[in-house]
Amino acid sequence: xxxxxxxxxxxxxxxxxxxxxxxxxxxxxxxxxxxxxGIVNTGSGFNPCHGNMPxxxxxxxxxxxxxxxxxxxxxxxxxHESFSNPTSMYLRNLMSMDTEEMIKALPLDAVVLxxxxxxxxxxxxxxxxxxxxxxxxxxxxxxxxxxxxxxRVGACTDCRAFWGLYRGNEIDDAEISEVNSNLVGSVGTCxxxxxxxxxxxxxxxxxIALPGSATPPAVTADRMRIAEQTGTRAVGIARERLTVDKxxxxxxxxxxxxxxxxxxxxxxxxxxxxxVAGRLGFDLDLDTFDQLxxxxxxxxxxxxxxxDYMEDLHRAGGIPMLLxxxxxxxxxxxxxxxxxxxxxxLDAIDTSFDQEVVxxxxxxIYPAGSIAVLRGNLAPAGAIIKQAAATAExxxxxxxxxxxxxxxxxxxxxxxxxxxxxADDVLVLKNIGPTGAPGMPxxxxxxxxxKLARQGVxxxxxISDGRMSGTARGTIVLHVSPESAVGGPLAxxxxxxxxxxxxxxxxxxxxVSDDELTRRAEDQPATRPETPAxxxxxLFVDEVTQAEHGADFRFLQAESKRGSxxxxx
Ligand code: FES
Numbered sequence: 001x002x003x004x005x006x007x008x009x010x011x012x013x014x015x016x017x018x019x020x021x022x023x024x025x026x027x028x029x030x031x032x033x034x035x036x037x038g039i040v041n042t043g044s045g046f047n048p049c050h051g052n053m054p055x056x057x058x059x060x061x062x063x064x065x066x067x068x069x070x071x072x073x074x075x076x077x078x079x080h081e082s083f084s085n086p087t088s089m090y091l092r093n094l095m096s097m098d099t100e101e102m103i104k105a106l107p108l109d110a111v112v113l114x115x116x117x118x119x120x121x122x123x124x125x126x127x128x129x130x131x132x133x134x135x136x137x138x139x140x141x142x143x144x145x146x147x148x149x150x151x152r153v154g155a156c157t158d159c160r161a162f163w164g165l166y167r168g169n170e171i172d173d174a175e176i177s178e179v180n181s182n183l184v185g186s187v188g189t190c191x192x193x194x195x196x197x198x199x200x201x202x203x204x205x206x207x208i209a210l211p212g213s214a215t216p217p218a219v220t221a222d223r224m225r226i227a228e229q230t231g232t233r234a235v236g237i238a239r240e241r242l243t244v245d246k247x248x249x250x251x252x253x254x255x256x257x258x259x260x261x262x263x264x265x266x267x268x269x270x271x272x273x274x275x276v277a278g279r280l281g282f283d284l285d286l287d288t289f290d291q292l293x294x295x296x297x298x299x300x301x302x303x304x305x306x307x308d309y310m311e312d313l314h315r316a317g318g319i320p321m322l323l324x325x326x327x328x329x330x331x332x333x334x335x336x337x338x339x340x341x342x343x344x345x346l347d348a349i350d351t352s353f354d355q356e357v358v359x360x361x362x363x364x365i366y367p368a369g370s371i372a373v374l375r376g377n378l379a380p381a382g383a384i385i386k387q388a389a390a391t392a393e394x395x396x397x398x399x400x401x402x403x404x405x406x407x408x409x410x411x412x413x414x415x416x417x418x419x420x421x422x423a424d425d426v427l428v429l430k431n432i433g434p435t436g437a438p439g440m441p442x443x444x445x446x447x448x449x450x451k452l453a454r455q456g457v458x459x460x461x462x463i464s465d466g467r468m469s470g471t472a473r474g475t476i477v478l479h480v481s482p483e484s485a486v487g488g489p490l491a492x493x494x495x496x497x498x499x500x501x502x503x504x505x506x507x508x509x510x511x512v513s514d515d516e517l518t519r520r521a522e523d524q525p526a527t528r529p530e531t532p533a534x535x536x537x538x539l540f541v542d543e544v545t546q547a548e549h550g551a552d553f554r555f556l557q558a559e560s561k562r563g564s565x566x567x568x569x
Contacts, residue, residue, distance in 0.1 A: 001032045003036075004106065005018065006018075019032060034068060035068070035109045035235050035239060036070050037234045037238060038073070038074060038103065039057055039073040039111070039112045040076055041074060041076075041114065042076060042078040042115055042120055043078065047078045047080040047117060048080065049080055049116050049196065050078060050080075051140075051188070055224060057073050059225075060114070060230055061073075062228050063229060063232035063233075064231040065231075067231070069109075072106075074102060074106060076098045076099050077091065077094060078117075079095055079123070080117050087442065089119060089441065090437075090438060090540060092119040092123045093552060093553050095119065095120065095124075095127070096122075096556070097556070099113070099123060099127025100126075101127075103127065103133060110135065110234045111133060111234070112135075112136055112138055113128055113138065114140065115138075115139060115140070116188070116200070116218075117196055118199070119272075121200065121272075122272035124137065125208065125276045126276050126552065129248060129279040130556065131244075132243055132244060134234075134240075134243050135237075135244050136230055137208045137213075138213065138227055139196075139213065140223075141189065141217050142200075142215070142217050142309075143186050143188035143189060143217070144186040144188070144191070144219065145309050145311065146183055146184060146185040147182060148183075154185070154191035154303070155184050155190045155192070155471070156469065157303040157471045162176060163176070164458070167447065168454055186219050187218050193263055193264055193265055193302040193306075193471075194304075194471035195269065195272075195469065198268070200213075200215070202259060202260055202273065205256050206247065206248060206253070206334075207247050207252055207336030207342060208248060208252075209337065210230055210337065212226070212318055212320055214319045215313050215314035233337060237339075242337065242339065245280060249334065249335070250282065250565050253273065253566070254292075255342065257292055257566055258326060258329050259322065261293050262296055263300045263322070264304075264305030264306065264366065266471075267467065267470065268469075270284070270289070271440075271479065271550055271551055272550065273550075274547075274548060274549060274550035274552075275549075275551065278557045278558065279558055280562070281558035281562035282563055282564060283564040283565075284564070285564040286384075286548055288564070288566045289373060291566075293368065293372060294368050296329060296368060296370075297366065297367055298364055298366035299326075299365065300359075303471070304389045304470075304473045305365055315357075317351055321351050325351075325358060330342065332346070366387075369387060370386060370387065371384055371386050371387070372384065372387050372503050372506060374501075375507065375508070376507045377489055377510055377514070377517070378463075378493070379480045379481060380488075381482055381488075383463075383479055384477070384478055384479050385477045385478070389472070390476070391459040391474070394461050394475035395475065395502075395503040396503065396504060398498060398501075399425050399498070400422070400498060401495060401510075402420070402421045402426070402427050403428045403430070404428065407443050410446065415449060419449055419451065420495075421449050422452075424460075426462070426499045427461070427462045428462075428464070428490070428493050429446050429466065430485075430490055431465070432444065432465055433466060433480075433481075433485055433546070433547070434483060435485045435486055436485030436486075438544065439540070440547065440551055442466065442468050445469065445472040445476060462476045462477065463476075463501075463508070464480065465478075465484055466479075477501065479547035480508070482546055483546065483547075485529060488526075489517060491526035492512075494520070497510060529541060543555060
C-alpha cells in the first residue's frame with residue numbers, strides 16, 4: 001500500500017489518507033499490509049468474449065488469498081472485435097496505455113492481466129512490458145462450439161464459410177439466420193485458431209502465462225482452476241520480483257514465433273509480437289522469421305488451417321503437447337512465470353497418451369512455412385501470406401490487377417455486375433494500412449465479387465496493406481509495407497497492371513518499370529489522410545508505425561534498442 005503515493009507534500013500524510021479511504025471499504029490493517037495483487041478487470045457488457053470475468057476474478061482472488069496476498073481488481077478498457085468501431089486495432093494502443101498507466105499508478109506488487117478477445121492480450125502485454133512490474137497473463141478461454149443441422153460449428157471460420165454460401169445463393173435467408181444463432185456456443189473467445197487462440201498459445205509459450213493455461217474453454221472447471229492457480233502464483237512473482245523483462249526475452253520471443261507457426265496461427269500474431277517486442281527494445285526481423293518458418297511445420301489441426309476447435313486441442317493436451325513435439329526447435333532454457341525453465345516444465349508433463357489434434361512431426365498438417373514473408377517492388381519493407389490457409393494452386397500466380405482505392409470504393413463496386421473482373425485476376429485494396437484507414441482493419445479478406453461467387457469461385461489472390469482475421473482462409477497477401485497512404489508502391493498500382501505472386505520465391509512483384517512507377521508518383525502523389533484536429537485520432541495518425549514495427553505508437557516503443565528477434569541464424 002506504500003507504493004506510488006500521490007504527492008500531498010508529506011508522504012506520511014499521503015499514506016494516512018490512502019488507508020483512511022480504503023478502510024472505508026472495510027479493510028483491516030492486516031489485509032492492507034499484505035502483498036497486493038492487482039487484477040485487471042476487462043469485463044464489459046459489450047464483450048461476450050470476457051463474459052466469464054466475474055467468475056475468473058473470484059477464482060483469482062481465492063488463489064491470491066490462499067497464498068496470503070491481498071487481491072484487488074480494477075477496470076481498464078475492454079475491446080471486443082465486433083464492438084470496436086472503426087476497428088479494435090485502432091484502440092489496441094489506447095488499451096495498452098490504459099493498462100500501463102493504471103499498473104504504474106496503483107500500489108501493486110504484482111498484477112494479473114485478464115484478457116482474451118483478440119487485441120486485449122497484446123494490449124495487456126505491451127502495457128505490462130512498459131510498466132515493468134511482475135505480471136502474469138490469464139486468458140478468458142475459448143467459447144464452446146455450436147451445432148447446425150448435425151454439423152459442429154464455431155466462430156468464426158464457419159461464420160465466413162456460411163456467409164460465402166449465402167453470398168453465392170447456396171443457402172437462403174432462413175438458414176443464414178438459423179446459423180447466426182448457432183455459431184457461438186457460450187461466452188469465451190473464438191473457438192478456432194484465430195487471433196485470440198493464437199495469442200493465448202503465444203502467451204503460454206512465452207512463459208508469461210501458466211503451463212496449460214491457454215486452452216481450457218471459458219466455462220469449464222479447468223478454466224477456474226487455472227484462474228485460482230494464477231492468483232496463487234501472482235503472489236509468488238511479487239515476492240520474487242519476477243518482472244516482465246525477465247520472462248519476455250529474446251528466447252521467449254523466438255519460442256513464441258515458433259509456436260505461432262506450428263499452431264497455424266493468425267497473421268495478426270506477427271504484428272502484435274512486433275509491438276510487444278518493440279516495448280522491450282527488440283525489432284522483429286521478418287526475414288529471419290521467414291527462415292524460422294521454413295523449418296517449422298504446422299502440427300495443430302485447428303481451423304482455419306485444419307478441422308478442429310480449441311476444446312479439442314485442450315483435450316489433446318493443449319500447448320504443452322505442442323511444445324513437447326517442438327522441443328528441438330525451442331529454447332528450453334527460457335525462464336517461465338513459474339520460476340522454472342520451459343524445459344523443466346515440459347519434463348514434468350505426460351504426453352504419452354493417444355490423440356489426433358496435435359500431429360507428430362512426421363505427419364504435419366502443413367510441412368513448413370505456414371506464414372511466408374514476401375518482398376519485391378510492391379512490398380519493399382515486406383508483406384506476409386498465410387500459405388497454410390491458402391489455395392495451393394494460387395501460391396504461384398500472375399494476374400491482372402483489379403484495384404479498389406479504399407474500403408468505400410470496394411463496397412460500392414465489388415458486387416456490381418459491371419465490375420470488369422475474372423477469376424484469375426488479382427484483387428488489390430489500397431488505404432487500409434495503419435495510417436490509411438486508420439487502424440489497419442481486418443478488411444484484407446476482400447470478398448469474392450458476387451458475379452464470380454455465383455459462378456462458384458471460392459478464392460482469388462487478394463492484396464492489401466491491411467490485416468485479416470486469423471479465422472479467415474484464402475490466398476491473401478497482407479501487411480504490404482510501406483502502406484499506400486504513406487506513399488508505398490501499392491499506392492501506384494492501376495487497373496490492368498500485372499502482378500506476380502511467387503510464394504516459392506517469396507516475391508510480390510508489380511510488373512511495371514521503376515521509371516513508370518516514379519512517373520505515376522510524380523503525376524499523382526499518394527496523399528496521407530488529413531490529420532484530424534484533435535483527440536485520439538490525431539495521436540493515432542501522427543504516431544502509428546508500420547506493420548513490421550507492430551503498428552505501435554513511436555513514443556511508446558522502448559527508448560533504446562537491444563537487438564532483434566528472432567536472433568540471426
Ligand atoms: Fe473475441 Fe473472436 S471476437 S475472440
